[in-house]
Amino acid sequence: MKKSDLRKKYLEKRKSLSDVEIFQQSETIFKNFVEYFKPLSLQKVHIFIPIHKFKEINTQLFTDYFFSRNIKVFVPKIADAKLISVEIFKDTEFAVNRWGISEPVSNEDSGIIDFDFVITPLLYCDSAGNRVGYGKGFYDGFFENISEKSKKIGVNYFNPDENIDDVREEDIPLDYLVTPTDVLSFFNKGLE
Known part of the structure; x- marks a missing residue:
């Protein structure tokens, strides 16, 4: 499926989520992230602030946790x-x-490029880690300039169930996807 069609489809799927569903699923995604990645004090995490009108994952759960554990937070x-x-x-x-x-x-700009985790917004991610965002390309440009060791982690309500047909050469895939039901690794980088 083309990115433009996936973008439209998953924006519509998100619109159908209630505030309660968004909070519950965000909480489960957060728990899955912490259990899998086990972030530690003084690690560096780049995380997005959610756009509420697009019903993005509630990342306040993450930032509150990071602050309480002395983990450095970048947005x-x-x-x-x-x-x-x-x-x-x-x-x-x-x-x-x-x-x-x-x-x-x-x-x-913090000038930091060696993040431990880059928690990334998206509308859809396929089974190869290819991401559909809002189409502006900001994260691809950002990914080009960070350390290869930085774990690029997408968070989404939905698991991959169809491929993206129009992946471009300059698109940089994610390393992991965290959903309410799974933590998927795309490149077997493993936890170092």
Whole structure:
């Protein structure tokens, strides 16, 4: 199936989820992530702030856990047409941008490239780790500039059940996908 068709299909599937389903599934995804990856104090995690109107996974569960375990937290921000990584803390000031997305007020790129985990938003991921996002390519550009050892982890409500037909050469696949029912590894990188 083409990315544009998958994007439309999975946006529709998300629209049908209730707030209760979103919270419950987000909680299960979070638990699956922690049980599988066992993040440790002082590790570095890049994680997205959810776009509520698109019913994205509730990542507040993750960030609260990371802060409570002294894990360093970084979030994306679009600055000068590229995705940068801003370190956040419990008291970081946020503002809603022109697209309705909450992001840190700071424009200071952390310069970090050796994240332990990059928790990535997506609409769909196929069984090879190919991702369908919103079509802007920000994460592919971001993935190009981080360490190869950084684990690129997608989180989604849905498991892969169809292939993406129009994967481009510049598309960078995920290493893992965490859903409410599974943690899938695409490249057998293993946990180091």
